[in-house]
Amino acid sequence: MTVSAVKIIQPGEIQGMPDDDTPLLVLADAKSLFTDRAARLDQLSVREQGSPWLEFCAQLSRAQAASLNLVDSAPVSEHVVRESFKHHMPPLSISSAQPGPNFTSVLSSICKAIKQVNSSEKVLQAVEGLLKLAPQDQMAQAHAMLEADDAKVTVEYAPFIGAALQVIWTVRARQLESLVSLHHGESGLCPVCGSHPVASTIRMGDRAGHRYLNCSLCNAEWYAPRARCTNCDTPKEVSMFGRTRDDAVQGECCDDCKGYLKLMLQSKDPLIDAMADDLATYSLDVALADEGYMRTCRNLFFIS
Ligand SMILES: [Zn+2]
Ligand SMILES: [Zn+2]
Incomplete structure (x- = not known):
């Protein structure tokens, strides 16, 4: 599998934190x-x-x-x-x-x-x-x-x-x-348990268009502004790498820290699951490693 930059997102496109009642922390059943x-x-x-x-x-x-x-x-x-x-x-x-x-x-x-x-x-x-x-x-x-x-x-x-x-x-x-409403602010680590995310997901439905990081351990989802590196908080642009622009799973890559996190687009596949789809897209990891990027997430079903 080969990947190419399907979109480069400039700092001006970076979304801030929501100022409405969009939940910032969602726990799993x-x-x-x-x-x-x-x-x-x-x-x-x-x-x-x-x-x-x-x-x-x-x-x-x-x-x-x-x-x-x-x-x-x-x-x-x-x-x-x-x-x-x-x-x-x-x-x-x-x-x-x-x-x-x-x-x-x-x-x-x-x-x-x-x-x-x-x-x-x-x-x-x-x-x-x-x-x-x-x-x-x-x-x-x-x-x-x-x-x-x-x-x-x-x-x-x-x-x-x-x-x-x-x-x-x-x-x-x-x-x-x-007590989830007590959580405020941004974090690259899970606000519930402090673990790394397994991936991030742009949601559909009542949270349409909002991006959440998915905890690798407690499965909580917490809000993260789109198109921003969650590993180093650089103000610089991030690039989306994928096989094609239409793939439901893309790599969000940062040229400052050389890290990447997979981005899952639920609008392209409503049943997408951050952990499952991470496990099923290993070829994307290999392709992104070939481009010089490192995984910044964890998946507890394997150690690398
Ligand atoms: Zn957690
Ligand atoms: Zn970075």
Whole structure:
């Protein structure tokens, strides 16, 4: 695949923050999110001629949806949430909040669900290996994943550890629902948990035309002005790179920091899902790397 600049956006075109009642922070409903993501991955797998990788990711998402009832999320203190948002600190920060005692049971549930539906020897070996690990070693892998200390994460275990962490944080994040209006301002990191985005999406429907960053961990979406580098906040222009101008997934590239983030255009594909469509557009990553740009996002189903 080759890409070319399909549009160069000048600083004058950069949109500011909205001054109406457009929501700046939207939390995910975990059940529908993971169920819809699994369906999207099924669809993308078919589109990619039955990709075993995307099929596996669909199975993981279904296993996530099935493990939600194992999360017994302790109530989050309203005072802590208010103070955190006031000081632009993430209330469920990955640097201070723990995966908690439910992590190992969620991980085990996901592993066992995959064992039922996947016959790949490589996948089954990873599942067996993970299930045999002592809980403290599973937790050590989880902490390393949260800290993006990828050298300490076993590559084959990463999708399972990432999936379990997403379940925990997505359920927890939903508890902040009544306080989301306290979030203000711009941020390149998730205002709920402090993680990197997996991608950004320009929405349709009641948020039509607005761009949101999609959290790689808690699945929150937070507002980010369009056409601005979210990695370095340069005032300079960004370029959109894609296979064609009509592709639903483009790379938003910055020549200041040489970083890129994928931009998902829901108007071109209403069922688009930031995480699923990131997984299905690896060829775009390769093409953008050839152009000299680096990924500035994370996808917890793999480590690179
Ligand atoms: Zn988050
Ligand atoms: Zn930049």
